[in-house]
Amino acid sequence: MSDELAEKVLSAIATTKRIPRERVSLDSTLEELGLDSLDQLNLLFALESDFNISISDEQAKSIRTVREMVEGVRKLTASASGQSALSA
Amino acid sequence: MTPRRVAVTGLGVISALGQDVPCFWNDLRAGRPGISRIESVDISGLRFQNGAQVRGYDPGQHFEPAQSDLLDRFSQFALIAARQAVRDSGIVFTPELRQRAAVVTGSSVGGQSSEDAQFWEVYRCNAPRVHPLTIPRIMANAGASHIAMEFGISGAVYTVSTACASSNHAIGQAFWMVRDGVADLAIAGGSEAPFSFGFLKAWEAMRVVAPDTCRPFSRDRKGLILGEGGAMLVLEPLEQARARGVPLYAEIVGFGMSSDAGHITTPSIDGPSRAMQAALRDANIGPERVGYINAHGTGTTNNDVTESRAIRQAFGLHADKLAVSSTKSMHGHALGAAGALEAIATVLALYHRTLPPTANFTTPDPECDLDIVPNQARATEAEYALSNAFAFGGLNAVLAFRRA
Numbered sequence: 001m002s003d004e005l006a007e008k009v010l011s012a013i014a015t016t017k018r019i020p021r022e023r024v025s026l027d028s029t030l031e032e033l034g035l036d037s038l039d040q041l042n043l044l045f046a047l048e049s050d051f052n053i054s055i056s057d058e059q060a061k062s063i064r065t066v067r068e069m070v071e072g073v074r075k076l077t078a079s080a081s082g083q084s085a086l087s088a
Numbered sequence: 089m090t091p092r093r094v095a096v097t098g099l100g101v102i103s104a105l106g107q108d109v110p111c112f113w114n115d116l117r118a119g120r121p122g123i124s125r126i127e128s129v130d131i132s133g134l135r136f137q138n139g140a141q142v143r144g145y146d147p148g149q150h151f152e153p154a155q156s157d158l159l160d161r162f163s164q165f166a167l168i169a170a171r172q173a174v175r176d177s178g179i180v181f182t183p184e185l186r187q188r189a190a191v192v193t194g195s196s197v198g199g200q201s202s203e204d205a206q207f208w209e210v211y212r213c214n215a216p217r218v219h220p221l222t223i224p225r226i227m228a229n230a231g232a233s234h235i236a237m238e239f240g241i242s243g244a245v246y247t248v249s250t251a252c253a254s255s256n257h258a259i260g261q262a263f264w265m266v267r268d269g270v271a272d273l274a275i276a277g278g279s280e281a282p283f284s285f286g287f288l289k290a291w292e293a294m295r296v297v298a299p300d301t302c303r304p305f306s307r308d309r310k311g312l313i314l315g316e317g318g319a320m321l322v323l324e325p326l327e328q329a330r331a332r333g334v335p336l337y338a339e340i341v342g343f344g345m346s347s348d349a350g351h352i353t354t355p356s357i358d359g360p361s362r363a364m365q366a367a368l369r370d371a372n373i374g375p376e377r378v379g380y381i382n383a384h385g386t387g388t389t390n391n392d393v394t395e396s397r398a399i400r401q402a403f404g405l406h407a408d409k410l411a412v413s414s415t416k417s418m419h420g421h422a423l424g425a426a427g428a429l430e431a432i433a434t435v436l437a438l439y440h441r442t443l444p445p446t447a448n449f450t451t452p453d454p455e456c457d458l459d460i461v462p463n464q465a466r467a468t469e470a471e472y473a474l475s476n477a478f479a480f481g482g483l484n485a486v487l488a489f490r491r492a
């Protein structure tokens with residue numbers, strides 16, 4: 001599942017936490033990567049900006065792993081482009 | 089000089105629970121929240137919509153236009169609360185007392201709405217100049233200075249800014265000054281008016297604001313509700329108050345502070361616990377004497393669990409005999425004014441022998457296993473009570489009061 005979107009999310013995590021990109025894998029948990037509550041807020045901010053999406057507090061709370069993060073972003077970007085296609 | 093006992097002889101409050109002390113107490117006693125849709129700011133671009141605002145507020149009822157020009161909303165609240173407290177105390181300022189009196193206020197963010205409005209003009213509308221009263225309106229000490237000017241108080245006057253613990257630090261230091269003979273009277277408390285769009289967006293990014301309401305210690309709690317208001321207490325030596333023959337609301341008997349020195353936003357258990365213990369030591373009482381704690385109780389996932397554990401750590405087995413409630417469930421989290429609003433709630437609880445409940449409570453959380461006085465006020469014979477305030481930045485301040 002090494003697609004472009006996943007790569008972008010993994011890079012965002014590495015950049016936010018200032019760790020080497022190689023340390024981040026889909027199976028990592030946010031806790032394993034050492035992301036505390038403030039790091040997670042920074043990451044959500046980065047992802048919302050990079051993908052032009054809005055992640056709700058409820059959606060954010062349930063995320064534990066990088067894989068869940070990637071799938072969450074994928075859903076949101078899909079529904080965002082779906083919406084803009086509808087409104088166009 | 090031997091330390092003096094210090095009495096609370098005047099109270100003033102303006103908040104989401106009305107614009108005076110009787111309204112405040114009526115709502116607290118009834119467990120009636122002042123939380124509603126935010127009206128003073130366009131919230132269409134916000135994830136949350138509710139706040140605890142001062143409703144039906146008309147500055148024109150309190151200030152002449154020339155004075156209003158100088159006052160941001162947070163200073164107005166400070167001045168309104170101070171006027172009420174001074175009137176309530178029946179104090180008469182002599183020239184000597186004016187020099188020996190102090191004003192200590194707390195504010196986290198100062199003149200937020202003035203700052204937002206003026207910076208909007210500059211950044212967004214390319215205005216070539218900013219209003220010349222912007223600086224005197226936004227400075228965090230504006231409230232304290234206006235109180236000093238109104239009553240001619242020329243002793244120690246200053247403002248403490250420790251985020252959500254600001255006014256507990258302010259009241260605590262004022263208490264110590266009166267106790268130690270540095271001041272013969274103090275007006276102490278805090279005020280905040282944080283409803284500006286930019287500031288609300290910043291809170292949105294913290295992801296701790298509830299979309300519906302504030303349910304402290306409830307398993308289904310979703311976060312805090314921001315609030316605004318002002319609250320002031322008049323503190324004076326107990327002997328002086330007795331000589332004046334005025335009624336006493338309570339005695340203020342202890343103040344404790346600590347720093348987590350850990351994380352900038354995640355609270356610790358040890359820091360708050362040490363602040364409570366320090367307040368008890370300062371009051372020279374054992375934990376078993378305390379019957380009530382007005383909790384910091386923000387309604388966030390993190391705070392309520394950590395605070396519950398901190399109370400257990402500080403009180404041991406006595407934690408099971410304590411009543412603990414969060415009045416933020418009703419007046420919201422007024423940041424730098426929170427401690428002052430809650431100090432007044434605590435003083436009134438002792439005075440009326442009635443504990444205000446934790447409102448909006450639905451489901452117990454096993455991780456917050458304290459008696460949190462759900463939804464219904466309760467009669468109490470508590471002699472001593474604490475009021476907790478724990479700030480972002482890991483700064484903790486706890487006040488101890490005794491029934492008069």
